[in-house]
Amino acid sequence: MVLRIRLARFGNKHKPFYNIVVAQARSARGSKPLEVIGTYNPLPIERHGIPDHLAPPRPFKDITLDKARAKYWLGVGAQASDPVWKLLNMARLLEEKPKTYQKA
Amino acid sequence: MAPRIQSRSVSNLLPYLTSSSSTSSHIPSLCSSSQSSRHFSVTATQQTKLRRQMFEWLATQGAGLKHHTPGDTNYLRMADGSQSNRPFPNNSYFISEPVLSEELRNEVYVRVKEQNKSPRAVSVELGIDMNRIAAVGDPLALPYARAVHEMIPTTPLAQAGERQTYHEPINDLPVHPATGAQIFYPVPESRPFTRIDAGRVFSGAPMLEKKAADKISHPSDLAEDVLQKPSTIEWVGKGEKARQVLQPADVRIPHPQLVQLARDRAAFPEERRAVAQRHAERLERQEKAEKERAARTADRRKRSTETIKPTDSRFAFRIQDAVFTEQTVGKDGRAPWAPGRRYGVPRNDRTRGTVKIPTRVNV
């Protein structure tokens, strides 16, 4: 069966928070994964009222990732889901996913 | 029914109020005055009486408290009628201590931000705690600020050529909980018992060997080593009870270099320039070590985080390295301190006694 690197939703209503997990492709989203390799907080963090030189130029989203484990799982054939693909692309572990129209 | 009893027994129930507020002799006359309109209510007259007394007081003795005179505190007067810097007449241990005046605050800002002096040096120059120096921010203006500074005591900035008055004690030694115990510890009279030995006794460490003890002429000799390399502090105990040996006050105070300066001055009263030179060198070494340490931690943090700003997104993405190993997530991968949310671990967000609101806000 296919191994997937995908997101598992945690958090509360209107407050999503994701674990980046390695799991069997057909297992439920909330089931126990093979491994948790990171987290992703899609709610952007903004800072108000602090001096300009300390404030980040734009709101940021937090990702934590165990790069070594991610590399390993990709190496043994785990497939990243689309959202995770984007994140791993930003971590420079995967090339950008080819778009469908480029195939034709 | 309750109010009727109250009016008579107020003086017994509230012994901490002045007697003038509730003398029972005045009550009947007041009652009679308003009896025609209110037959049953006794509390109402009681209230009005207290209110009347209050407004009387506010009009006479308390009249001065309504507005302040700029540059002077305006607190309640003591029992003997004297004005002081104590806002609470009953609490003799709390005084309204001066805050930094605008000029002094600006001076700190100028010295730290524009002249690039170290907070340690500025702290000694102006007599301000190092934490406070780190907290002084950018200046701005408002009428509220002016009014507040008129009401509370401030530490002014010294004129050119004058000596700056110290704002606060800068060498505060926190009382370590280990020193709370009273320990009977017999020592041979022939052997000097110093602060280093006392610290070792409090933390349950064995006495220093004679060889090591002879090397140290004064406890402040340790300060430089500890500041350069905090890992040199000895540990005692095992497992959970492992603790660092309590260091002497000379090391634990915020400005340990001042002790060395005082010693140097006492030893060489003639050579002022050389003493100052050595002090400057010590300060420099210390600052260098601190800077290096700060740079190392900043570097480590920088290496472990990476911010990516995609051109087609409104947001930046901050990728932090995490290591999901047995040590960081526990044997079964479900340790509460592990990064990310956990599977099958009970959430403590409804249990009694646990803190449910954030305990820390990171800058």
Added chain:
Amino acid sequence: MRNRASNSLSKGKIRQSWSKYNLYNLQRLRSPATANRTFFQQKWTAKALGRAYHGEQVREGQWKRMFSKRIRSVIPMDTSDLAADDGSKISAGRGSGLQNQEKGRPSKIIPYTQMAFAPLERRLDVAIFRSLFASSTRQARQFVIHGAVTVNGQKMRHPSYLLNPGDLFQVDPERVMFATGATKTKFERRETRQLKQKDEKDEDSEEAAEAKSEEATETKPEGEKEDGRDTLKALMSQAKNIMSTDKDVLPAKRKQELRGFQKAVRRVLSRSGTSTILTDNLEAQFSELTLMLNAKRAEKKPAKQSKQQSNSEESDSAAAVTEETEVASDKLSEAFQAAAEGADVDASELSDEEFEILKRALTQMRDNPIDHSKPYATPWRPRDYMSAFAFIPRYLEVNQNICAAVYLRHPVARPGSAEVPTPFGESINTPAYGWYLKRRW
């Protein structure tokens, strides 16, 4: 949470509040009687009194969990004492120094029990009250809940957030001005109502009228030349009027005066002929005018010595005096001369005192304007009886200008003083501490 924190006179409890009722209660507070009362009763009374002031908004169970019998204290060390002795002198002999040694000054006691309620000072709402940003802890709590407070730049909606050393909290300055400012009078409230009733249409027409008058004043000065001295004098008298804190003046009249002053300022600026004058921005006007005045002041000395000096020489000397703003003062001194038609006339016109008044009026106009849309009396002044409660404990570093404060460290006791602001003496705090020492639930 229901507000049980009334400042009733019959109960006589003291609260964390700037109310005059509270002040009166504070004034008549005496230590409770201990005669004929059991130790339990004494402790009960003491804890009830203490809790009415300290964290009255905190549930008892919550406070009991917060309470810590460990009390932080520090000893201020004298470096010369430390240098003189390595500890062996004190411990010599039988462990307490040699007999014949002279005793140092007697040390003051550390008032530990005055710190009984210290853990509550960590709370965000209490810290806001202590920084003089709110007139009571209840109000501070409301500010937090309504989202007017940030901690380290992030909005914090929990009044029970426990500050960590180094945390920077900031309150919306408008709220602080409202909390600490005097309340509006009847007249001011009426003004506010009228302001609200005004249509946008009215505003538009007013603006148009103002613009028109502005144009008129702009065209005027080119015609008449000797007007300079008069303008300056008028400016002065208006400034004096504004500075007078006479309360009899009706707000409407005061408003009129202010508007007149503003117009006069604009007139002077329009004559100076610089490009920025036409901006309606008060800020720009202000900086312009103060710079001009400073430049003029710098000029004053040489002007007195020889009034017939040529313009170029004068501006040179001005530049020499104010070295920092060399270019600006150069330009502005010329501008001011142009404005007032001949430098020698008004350079000697204003005395130092008058100059100060003018400057202060300008400052006040910029920083503390009359604005009836605000929820507090304008120009802002501190509320009644605020000064009796105004103090800032040492563990906070407050910057009133931006309504921000840093929680430097936890409050500590030191010999002879305790940093927790408590209205009670040891006769109340010690039994209260004793009450909480024993866990009885």
